[in-house]
Amino acid sequence: MRRGSTGLNLVSGLAMLFLYGPIFVLVLYSFNAAHLSMAWRGATLKWYAALMHDEALLAATANSLLIAVVSTLGATCLGGLIALGMERMPRRRQQVIEGGLVLPLVIPEVMMGVSLMLFFVMLNMPLGLTTVILGHIVFNIPLVTIMLRTRLRKLDPALGEAAADLGASSWQVFRYVTLPLLRPALWGAILVAFTVSLDDFLVTFFTAGPGATTLPLKVYSMIKSGVTPEINALSALLLVISMTCVGLSLHLQRREVSVPPRLQRMGVFFFCLLGLAGSFSACGQSPAGDTAESRPVLHYFTWSDYVGPEIIQEFERREQVNVVIDTFSSNEELLAKLQSGATGYDVAVPSDFMVAIMIQQDLLSELDQQELPNASLLEPHLQSLHFDPERRYSVPYLWGTVGIGYDSAVIPTAPDSWSILWDPRYTGRISMLNDQREVFGAVLRSMGQSMNSTDPQVIEAAKEQLLRQKPLVKTYTSDHYDQLLASGEVVLAHGWGGPVARAMAERPSIRYVVPKEGATVWADCLVVLRTAPQKRLAMRFINFLMEPEVAARTSERLRFASASRRAREQVGGSTRENPAIYPPLDQLDRLEWMRDVGRAIRLYDRAWTELKMQ
Template identity: 40%
Template sequence: MRKKLLILFLASLLISCAGNKNKVNVYIWSDYLSPDVIEKFERETGISVNLDTYDSNEALLEKLQTGVSKYDVVVPSDYMVQILTKQNLLQKIDKQKIPNLRYINKKFLNQEFDPENNFSVPFFWGTTGFAYRKDKLGEVPNSWQTLFDEKYAGKILMLDDMRECFAVALKLLGHSINETDTTVLLKAKDLLMKQKKLVKQYNSSGFDQAILSGDVWIAHGWSGQLVKISETDTNIVYVLPKEGGTLWIDNLAIPKSAENVENAHKFINFLLKPEISARVSEFSGYATVNDSAKKFINPQYLTPQRYPDDETLKNFELMKDLGKVTRLLDRFWTEIKSQ
């Protein structure tokens, strides 16, 4: 009887493993991949894609920390790659299985958050700024101060993202977005506390629709969605504030707990094909790290808003892992949100 049970158990295990050969589980930012890109991968490989989305790096971290997630591909931003690597939540990437790495612009490789790109592959980059409705504002704003102006009370949206909100306050105070001095962080917290009464909503997934509908007049957000809507509605303008802000790189990575590692490599390599990277860029609004992709991108999308130059970005920074200071920010953020 025991032998029979053992045989049945092993058989079910083999069936389960065999089933996994034809799927890849992806956890990615919302509004990133178009359905036609996923369909093309499935058609070419016979591998089905299961897609779930998140709207903050912290949501991704929380999911992977549970230890029960079965995602094969995730898309952490720069500083989150650092955190996930330190916590042993990512596995090394087999670069031999990703020949399309050769298309990535070298300036995006070997960054401080992953010096040899052992755990991550650069995918897209962008900025964090704000958009405003020029049919509602009687000015042409170029500063984060606009998001703290009392005359726009109830018409302001902020990202529901701790690091991004603190980045705004820190830049307005003249500091780095990676500041760790407690006195400075307290000042940033106080600034965000005062702003709270002006903010209609904190939203990281529908900020573009909120300003498009006119529900808010000023929306803090990521370049992709905001630039996209500004290209279709001339009343919306995307701004990179004079004080600077967040520059970010989103990366493809494979969690330690991934079950379909071979398929994960195939999916990553597929996304790095120039024509596929071009399609993702057009759909998402974000800038590709893939130089060879640009020849496949409609020239109307190769704009300074999507691809700002070095001079424009001189005061913008990549986020870094703040280590133990993150706990302090967590506490401050809870105080702000619960006020």
């Protein structure tokens, strides 16, 4: 293409720029001194230093790489067989199968994950790395087949026949005719499968067993405690290593040319990746030594970074056990996973409304109060909660409120009412939670109603209010309003106290208020699962987490209030006095627990969808 090649090169260059623009930004921000801010706050290497000590993150990366490499190989072989087999079929059959191959791409990932998991549970296969790899092979097969078909459909069958006429065996035809012709499509398929596998979240979540956490599982689960620039540092590091691998394989390929060069280059590259996975998992292993194998293992299912690594190490030392942490990123995911029969987890941390559901579904084990002396040191108002008044199944762990975070530099007089979120002066500078119950809850309270109302007319009226508010709202988000507040992108944020407290640490003019009309109170609770293999150890773990000194440290770290009243006495004054972390006790009577509204959920759901589509 002699003519037009300048134009082609130009567009290609632009496309590459487009691909690498955000990558440049994320590498740059791995050196950003600020934890949350989207603005630049000076250079630092601290995220790289933190990364080197984050064993859990490195282990998750190693898992991800291993799963991606193995499942890519598996899917490429199987997908290749399917694609080759299809070539021999009549055209109509091919079209039917082609349609069938597209289907798995359309099946919602949740369903794919849940049904695969049900399948493995039915077969009595313990969930772990193997099941994740199988799951990834399943969703990668259609991708590989579609890629290979793009090549095979234009392949001249006469080539293979000619080779056969010349006395080639069918293996030789495949090896020396079909394979070389397929090679570009094979690279493509391998790259697509590897990439999709590396970044998959939902199928991985459901097919993973205790101890098989991958990088995406970890990152998505950080939503509650905030995604740190450590992830950027890790990404930058992986990028540099990948680039080095590319260079290395190029270099090696120049030396010996006996093997088909292109495939070999690819092979060397993936070999490097496997080596990387190995070295990461070596770094990621806990330094407990060789006795570690024989120790009992406790499986803790929680939010990412919900407990400090040094606290876990302390428990491991004290009890001579190993603690393996797995993560989830929403209560509903936790429920779906346990309901489908996933076992092996001992202790989990569901939120209040989910504890109620889990008790109903018989997923929890009764607690042995004798083993839990620290659980009696609870704040008075948390001692008997509506979903478990005698604390037979759950121990409140962390709690807090929903309110408004605001920038006092822009809004000098402290707002005391939800109505500030309807103030046109702040158009485009307001963020709301992306959570239908919380958003409706705020409006319902401001209307003097219960946030658990099931009255269609009341919900309809609340929807009208929200429609009126929508033009003022910049974004509905439950996961990055701390960043938006810290970088001044919004000046009013409807949200949980903890993230607002995180934003305060970076922008001191941020304040938090629970409006006078009332708001949500929540509590995350420690529970022991009915299927827990280590029930006694689980009790001791819960008791340990509730130890005033340990609970106080957790509270300071996460910026959520501990349910232990002794911990409140032990935390630093700046934490205790911060209303975003420790709700003032004189405000307790304006708080309300979110409850399951039964069938009325459809009213909320429809109203929410209408709000979004307006």
